[in-house]
Amino acid sequence: MGRFEQLLRAVVFAWGKTxxxxxxxxxxxxxxxxxxxxxxxxxxxxxVLWDRHLPPHIRQRLAQAFGAGNETTARQVVMLLAALHDxxxxxxxxxxxxxxxxxxxxxxxxxxxxxxxxRTAGLPLGEDLAHAFYARHEHITAVALPRLLGCTCPECGxxxxxxxxxxxxxxxxxxxxxxxxxxxxxxxxxxAAPVAxxxxxxxxxxxxxxxxxxxxxxxxxxxxxPVRPSARVAFLYLVYLADWVASDTEFFHFRxxxxxxxxxxxxxxxxxxxxxxxxxxxRWQARPMTWHEMWPDTPEPRTFQAxxxxxxxxxxxxxxxxxxxxxSGKTRLALWMAHHLARTCGYSGLYMALPTRAAGNQVGQxxxxxxxxxxxxxxVRDMALVHGTxxxxxxxxxxxxxxxxxxDALTDLSSAVETATCTDASGLAVLDPWYLRRCLALVAxxxxxxxxxxxxxxxxxxxxxxxxxxxxxxxxxxxEAHAYELFQQNLLSAAVEWLAEGGASLVILSATLxxxxxxxxxxxxxxxxxxxxxxxxxxxxxxxxxxxxxxxxGGPLPQHPATPKLLTDIQLKQxxxxxxxxxxxLDQAGNGGCVVVRSTRVDPCRSRYRHAVELAHDKGWRPDxxxxxxxxxxxxxxxxxxxxxxxxxxxxxQGQRNPDRPNRLLVFATGVIEQSLDLDFDHGVxxxxxxxxxxxxxxxxxRHTANxxxxxxxxxxxxxxxxxxxxxxxxxxxxxxxxxxGRPIGTYDGLVYAPYVLAATWHILTQRRDVNGITRLxxxxxxxxxxxxxxxxxxxxxxxxxxxxxxxxxxYLEALADEARQAEERLFLxxxxxRRTPVDTYDLASGTNQGDGDNGGIAGIAAVSRLGxxxxxxxxxxxxxxxxxxxDHQGLLKADLGQRSPNRNLTAYRRQQKDLxxxxxxxxxxxxxxxxxxxxxxxxxxxxxxALRNKHVILITPEGTCLSGPVGRxxxxxxxxLERM
Numbered sequence: 001m002g003r004f005e006q007l008l009r010a011v012v013f014a015w016g017k018t019x020x021x022x023x024x025x026x027x028x029x030x031x032x033x034x035x036x037x038x039x040x041x042x043x044x045x046x047x048v049l050w051d052r053h054l055p056p057h058i059r060q061r062l063a064q065a066f067g068a069g070n071e072t073t074a075r076q077v078v079m080l081l082a083a084l085h086d087x088x089x090x091x092x093x094x095x096x097x098x099x100x101x102x103x104x105x106x107x108x109x110x111x112x113x114x115x116x117x118x119r120t121a122g123l124p125l126g127e128d129l130a131h132a133f134y135a136r137h138e139h140i141t142a143v144a145l146p147r148l149l150g151c152t153c154p155e156c157g158x159x160x161x162x163x164x165x166x167x168x169x170x171x172x173x174x175x176x177x178x179x180x181x182x183x184x185x186x187x188x189x190x191x192a193a194p195v196a197x198x199x200x201x202x203x204x205x206x207x208x209x210x211x212x213x214x215x216x217x218x219x220x221x222x223x224x225x226p227v228r229p230s231a232r233v234a235f236l237y238l239v240y241l242a243d244w245v246a247s248d249t250e251f252f253h254f255r256x257x258x259x260x261x262x263x264x265x266x267x268x269x270x271x272x273x274x275x276x277x278x279x280x281x282x283r284w285q286a287r288p289m290t291w292h293e294m295w296p297d298t299p300e301p302r303t304f305q306a307x308x309x310x311x312x313x314x315x316x317x318x319x320x321x322x323x324x325x326x327x328s329g330k331t332r333l334a335l336w337m338a339h340h341l342a343r344t345c346g347y348s349g350l351y352m353a354l355p356t357r358a359a360g361n362q363v364g365q366x367x368x369x370x371x372x373x374x375x376x377x378x379x380v381r382d383m384a385l386v387h388g389t390x391x392x393x394x395x396x397x398x399x400x401x402x403x404x405x406x407x408d409a410l411t412d413l414s415s416a417v418e419t420a421t422c423t424d425a426s427g428l429a430v431l432d433p434w435y436l437r438r439c440l441a442l443v444a445x446x447x448x449x450x451x452x453x454x455x456x457x458x459x460x461x462x463x464x465x466x467x468x469x470x471x472x473x474x475x476x477x478x479x480e481a482h483a484y485e486l487f488q489q490n491l492l493s494a495a496v497e498w499l500a501e502g503g504a505s506l507v508i509l510s511a512t513l514x515x516x517x518x519x520x521x522x523x524x525x526x527x528x529x530x531x532x533x534x535x536x537x538x539x540x541x542x543x544x545x546x547x548x549x550x551x552x553x554g555g556p557l558p559q560h561p562a563t564p565k566l567l568t569d570i571q572l573k574q575x576x577x578x579x580x581x582x583x584x585x586l587d588q589a590g591n592g593g594c595v596v597v598r599s600t601r602v603d604p605c606r607s608r609y610r611h612a613v614e615l616a617h618d619k620g621w622r623p624d625x626x627x628x629x630x631x632x633x634x635x636x637x638x639x640x641x642x643x644x645x646x647x648x649x650x651x652x653x654q655g656q657r658n659p660d661r662p663n664r665l666l667v668f669a670t671g672v673i674e675q676s677l678d679l680d681f682d683h684g685v686x687x688x689x690x691x692x693x694x695x696x697x698x699x700x701x702x703r704h705t706a707n708x709x710x711x712x713x714x715x716x717x718x719x720x721x722x723x724x725x726x727x728x729x730x731x732x733x734x735x736x737x738x739x740x741x742g743r744p745i746g747t748y749d750g751l752v753y754a755p756y757v758l759a760a761t762w763h764i765l766t767q768r769r770d771v772n773g774i775t776r777l778x779x780x781x782x783x784x785x786x787x788x789x790x791x792x793x794x795x796x797x798x799x800x801x802x803x804x805x806x807x808x809x810x811x812y813l814e815a816l817a818d819e820a821r822q823a824e825e826r827l828f829l830x831x832x833x834x835r836r837t838p839v840d841t842y843d844l845a846s847g848t849n850q851g852d853g854d855n856g857g858i859a860g861i862a863a864v865s866r867l868g869x870x871x872x873x874x875x876x877x878x879x880x881x882x883x884x885x886x887x888d889h890q891g892l893l894k895a896d897l898g899q900r901s902p903n904r905n906l907t908a909y910r911r912q913q914k915d916l917x918x919x920x921x922x923x924x925x926x927x928x929x930x931x932x933x934x935x936x937x938x939x940x941x942x943x944x945x946x947a948l949r950n951k952h953v954i955l956i957t958p959e960g961t962c963l964s965g966p967v968g969r970x971x972x973x974x975x976x977x978l979e980r981m
Contacts, residue, residue, distance in 0.1 A: 007204035010122035011036050012257040014090045014201075015114060018098055018107070021903055023249040031110045032098075033254035035089050037264045039209055041246035043083035044268035045275065047213075049242055050075050052282040055473050056346045057317070057503030058234045065231035066169075068223040076215040077223060082239045083209045085173045087148075088140025090201055091193040096129025117257075124197050135189035142174030142186045144193060148206045150221030157195060165224040168841045172226070172236050176243055178462035178852075180236075182845040212265045229830035229838050230472060230502035237469020241281075241443065248434075251275035279434060280382050284349050284445055286342035287376055294339070294373055295332060297654060303562035305333045307555040308542045312340050316547030319496070319506045319525040321481075321518060323541040324555075325566045325779050326511050326699025331363070331479070334507045335370050338475040341505045348473040349381075349445035353454050355480050357387045358642060358672050363479070364395050364448040368429045371446060375427020383429040384441040386449025391436060391910070392635045392917035399431035400910065433906060439463045442470035451478060451488065452865035458494040458827045460846025461853030461863030468495075472502030480696070481510040481517065486816050487867045489517060490823035493524040500528025501830045511699065512692035512783060514791040518543070522551065530836065541780065558781040568698050568718050570775040572765055575687070575723035578604070582611040585666060585685070586619040592712040594649060594665040598673055598686040598697055600749040602630045606976050609668040625662070630670040632977035634876060636887065636918035649679040657706040673700060680704040682715040688724040688732060690753055691761045691786045695779065724762055731804050734758040754815060756808035757790055763801045764789040819867060826850075826863060871922035872937065874952040876972055879963055887915050889958040889974055897945035912947060921978060932980050934966040941965070 016035030019025055024033075050059065059071055066081070067074025088094065095118075099111035119125055126132055146166040152158030155167075174181045193202070210217050226232050246252055252271050255264050276282065291309075292299045301309060304324060312318070320337055322330050338350045352367060354360045364385050375381055382403075385396050435444045442453060443466070454476065457468040476499060484492065499506055508521060526533050526549045533549020540555035556563040575581070581597075589595050599605035609628040616623055629641055648665065652658035673679070674696045680703040686694065702708065702718040725747055727733040734755040737746030750758065764786065765775045777786065789795075794809050795802070828844050831837060851862040880891045887893040893915070900909040928934050937952045941964050955964035960972045972978045 011204050013118040013121040013123050024254040029254045034257055037255035039083040040265050040268045041252050042242050043079045044272035045246040046079045046082035046242040048272045048276045055348050061231040061234055065226040066224055076213050079213050082242050085176045085239055088137035091140050092126040092129050092132035093134045093192050094137045096132050100130040133191050135192035138174045138177050139181055139185055139189035140193050142170045143189045145170040168226050169224055171841050176239050179846045180844050227838050233465045233469050236465040240466045245275050284342055286339050302329050304555055305329050308333045311544045311554045313546045315344050317503055317505045319545045321508045321543040323510050323513050328564055330509045334477045337507050341475050347475050350475040351447045352477045353451040360448050361393055367448050371429040379427040382432055382444040383446040384435045384444040386441040386447050389635050389917050391913050403430035403432050439466050454495045455488050455491040455865035456853045458498055459863035460850040472504045475505045477507045479509045481508045487819040487823050493520055494827040496524040497528040498830055500525045512695045514787045566779045568777045571721045573721050575725050578608045579611045582608055589664050592663050593682045593715050595683045596667045596681045600687045600752050602632050605630050605668050605670050626666045628668045634919055634921055637974050651704050682711050685721040688758050690757045691790050732762045754812050756812035759804050759808050760790040763798055870925040873920055874923050874954050875920050876954045879955045887919055897947040899946040934969050
């Protein structure tokens with residue numbers, strides 16, 4: 001027997017995965033699968049994903065980085081490298097974990113039997129596996145691989161030059177568990193698998209995989225040069241995905257070490273093909289469609305939409321900015337653009353990002369309808385809802401149910417492969433539960449969620465390259481782009497630069513986009529393209545920047561007859577007290593009118609609602625005609641309330657009046673009302689708020705024209721009442737109280753919105769009032785004036801208000817500078833700021849300090865998507881008098897708190913997860929401070945039920961009194977929500 005044959009005999013006894021979940025045993029398979037078998041599974045999967053999943057522009061970037069421009073070569077090289085991601089598992093510290101790690105007695109016995117076989121076969125195991133020098137296996141890969149692929153530098157034991165490309169590729173493979181390691185981490189791993197002990201076996205593994213792929217090893221060093229930043233991200237994205245797909249034991253069976261390797265390779269290719277098909281990881285093949293076919297209820301596009309369609313580039317990626325009032329048809333134009341770009345560029349799908357979860361929930365329904373139309377007859381595609389409480393929504397479970405109707409890969413592989421088409425004449429959106437796993441939602445072909453996913457993409461959180469890589473494969477739509485704080489805007493700029501560099505396309509929608517934000521997004525796109533581009537000086541609300549950076553504008557100008565004009569009367573009114581306000585509204589709408597009162601904070605919202613309920617009987621109102629909506633309601637109660645509001649105040653069928661619209665209704669809400677539901681109120685009242693927020697809120701007043709003839713006389717004109725709290729000298733109170741500086745009077749609204757922005761909004765509206773005290777705005781004509789007056793250069797001739805504006809503006813600039821600094825400290829960029837050269841791979845290093853993305857990490861370093869105050873997720877359950885635990889106060893929904901596994905009973909697991917999320921609420925971290933502070937969660941009782949492990953649990957009575965957790969400090973009401981006592 002030759003040396004290589006001896007090594008191969010030993011190689012097949014290095015285990016790669018063990019049967020922790022018992023999947024292999026249930027099929028009568030072995031307790032472990034060889035490392036080499038898993039590497040071949042990953043290689044085969046990477047090849048199938050290259051062919052079917054990656055869009056052309058991603059393959060092109062990988063071809064340049066790993067094939068000297070040749071796609072065929074690059075495909076083989078990437079398959080080889082992806083396979084070798086787990087090479088470091090061939091080491092004492094990893095292989096010893098089975099027997100000496102935290103496993104069951106039965107597992108340790110199996111491990112002992114394996115070790116005896118492995119030593120007999122010649123695997124070069126050390127004498128004491130229990131105390132082997134430890135390093136993570138992916139870091140061992142990073143240090144060992146360059147030498148095996150041809151680098152002869154001193155680090156690799158030679159005397160030649162350092163092959164930067166091989167070292168970069170190895171470091172990227174060292175990130176396949178989520179974080180790109182730093183140089184010190186890689187260097188430390190050098191002692192975990194000494195070349196003298198493991199070098200020959202590693203070389204045999206590399207050669208065996210190369211032989212299966214049919215690639216000459218000498219080719220690798222000649223073509224690997226991953227300099228382009230997006231190529232590194234795309235490579236890591238493919239490695240992540242190939243590894244996760246190939247690790248799915250529902251598709252990939254464990255192999256026996258006695259089976260020939262060629263049989264493993266044949267099985268790997270078959271199973272990879274089945275897995276990619278069953279998970280619907282193939283690219284979207286967008287078919288030609290007319291506007292009428294896409295939107296049958298509106299046969300012809302509006303002038304505004306038609307102009308945008310004509311501006312769309314015939315080929316290549318693009319960034320498109322669409323600025324228009326709420327209700328003008330921006331979303332439909334954006335979806336048309338996404339479809340067009342998918343056809344011309346071959347994108348794998350699209351992702352729609354919105355500012356809030358509630359907005360995502362509603363737009364998700366719209367996207368589902370869109371896919372029903374644009375997908376080919378019988379075509380089935382996955383559509384994910386991407387945010388923290390997605391599994392609590394009915395939409396997600398409807399999509400999962402639709403998936404199971406068409407074959408569930410988790411229970412029946414053949415059914416999933418053979419029946420993943422529908423027989424309807426249209427397409428179908430579904431959701432494979434596989435995409436509910438962490439980080440995988442963005443991989444689904446289509447998705448709707450919060451903008452947080454985009455803001456996290458250029459930060460060093462765990463698996464950041466998976467997020468970014470998935471987005472680079474798609475058309476990305478960012479809605480309500482004006483609604484983000486500067487911290488998020490800076491992160492979005494970095495993401496835009498990455499997306500441009502990575503070949504994605506971007507559609508940005510806004511009703512009120514300040515010029516500074518528009519200019520920065522444009523500059524970021526061009527930085528990513530590494531061009532300056534031309535500007536033809538055209539005008540219009542639609543901006544298109546093509547693949548060459550050339551900028552064109554179009555669409556009807558504000559004065560054009562075809563431009564929809566939105567008239568709004570804004571009445572500034574002093575806020576005297578809640579009872580007086582509510583009494584007047586109950587009288588005003590007594591004979592008819594649907595009114596919304598928007599509060600900046602939850603406490604005033606709750607106070608106004610309670611006054612209304614107290615006055616309701618005397619004013620002739622029923623309690624069910626007065627509603628309250630805010631963020632301190634459990635999702636179980638908030639989602640049902642949102643659905644109720646949508647059924648009453650949403651659009652009617654085919655543009656007609658909603659037959660369920662009530663004669664009168666009074667709704668008290670916070671800012672969720674203008675960023676979520678497609679609702680139409682007759683009149684709106686709001687606290688003093690930024691001008692762009694007011695315009696956005698205005699979009700919920702007189703929204704549906706079908707209701708105009710039926711509106712009560714007192715609210716036939718679209719009017720917004722803006723309440724302001726008077727202070728000294730007739731100026732508004734906009735700053736929070738500060739007892740240290742002698743300012744005892746203030747408003748805590750100044751902690752939500754910048755006091756300067758509130759003051760500037762009040763000032764410009766005051767200056768424009770007519771003799772009746774009304775400020776009349778016509779958008780889009782007045783949009784730029786309003787935005788620039790607040791967010792542009794500060795006023796210098798504001799009279800009595802100048803001192804207030806100057807003082808708050810200085811604080812505003814300090815806050816903006818701090819947000820910019822925090823964003824800069826966290827984000828990754830593809831190119832250096834000054835020289836515009838690609839950043840080094842090690843510049844993208846991250847780790848546990850950065851956390852998991854809005855989860856974990858060190859303050860000031862952890863990746864976060866927004867700078868709002870921190871919160872703690874708590875689970876609220878009801879304890880009935882007989883001590884039964886339920887999800888609801890009536891005691892009808894008994895809580896399932898047992899151990900549920902998706903591998904054993906998927907239906908029960910899904911139901912349990914949905915119910916637990918529906919009863920989970922984020923409590924502000926500030927509630928643990930001050931006079932009424934809550935006790936630390938570490939002092940709360942623990943609960944023995946499996947579903948309650950590692951959760952902060954609050955038990956309450958059906959009446960809302962807290963029984964367990966912060967006893968006596970909290971109260972919950974299913975109508976008014978959670979509040980401190």
